[in-house]
Amino acid sequence: MMKKKTERQLEIRKIILDGKVHSQEELLMQLKKKGFELTQATLSRDLKLLQVAKVPHPAKGYIYVIPGAEKREEASQKNRVNFLADGFKDIQFSGNLAVVKTLPGYANSIAAVIDRAAPWEIIGTVAGDDTILLIQREGITKSDLINALINVMPNLRDKL
Amino acid sequence: MMKKKTERQLEIRKIILDGKVHSQEELLMQLKKKGFELTQATLSRDLKLLQVAKVPHPAKGYIYVIPGAEKREEASQKNRVNFLADGFKDIQFSGNLAVVKTLPGYANSIAAVIDRAAPWEIIGTVAGDDTILLIQREGITKSDLINALINVMPNLRDKL
DNA sequence: ATTTCAATTGCAAAATTATGCATTTTTATT
């Protein structure tokens, strides 16, 4: 009745979504605890089918994730983010620094969003009331940085 | 002058973004061809730092990707997608089928979006002019499917 | 029920990736 496989993959999915899996062996244990019988080889194949990715996590070493499954939370945040982009006024460059001017009071929120997204191109930010200082990574060009910003706040696209 | 590392990682980034890397050895070759000298060990560490993920690809086996870097194209498509969600009218379930009713003419576009996203919960779709038939995977619940749809078109959230 | 074909899985080995440790290279300090 070919149901074992489906059920198993469904369970794998759930476990992965909790974001606490560091290796296939570990996942295998959890599955066995829940009564599934299989080997790591089969698991590897399941993960391939489910397109489960192994991604480095700054703190936890490596974790397994399901790419498509962006959490609801993150999705709805995008609206807020795009709203904030309205506060953006202008950007100027000097060496490895970029200075962003915003409407009064917007600087901190926007900087927070950037920090949160932590684009690789930007090492860090400092924000006042209507100004944000972005320190960019060595070897990054202006357009790299602009792209990074657009990536964080799609709406900026039109204002740059 | 500690510049080699930065440059190298920058190059790694570029290569990965082209989406044609299947293994570290392969990437290593490309880097060497471009004049970088390093071992697989260092590369592994670089990838960890850059948070490069190894993800199964239906056709190509496995490819390395940079999670955060969603392509501009994809990002801007989201607007179109959310616009389409306006055409959504209603959804009904029967067994492992779901029937979506849309405004006249919307069915095909919406189905196309779903097909493209290819959520795991949905095996396939058939679309007429104002009706879409969704065939769901075995073992999936109604709410699983609804969540999958919301994942594809965030704006649906409010209409369900 | 028996046979046939395809799908699923385990086993064992190959392939790939991660890491401890020693060494080299950079950076900072005096």
Next chain:
DNA sequence: AATAAAAATGCATAATTTTGCAATTGAAAT
């Protein structure tokens, strides 16, 4: 410039993941 401290890297190996192949299991057809 010399020395000390920190960062980066290679080597060798361990750990993990993937895969070819044979065996098993389930489904379909006669």
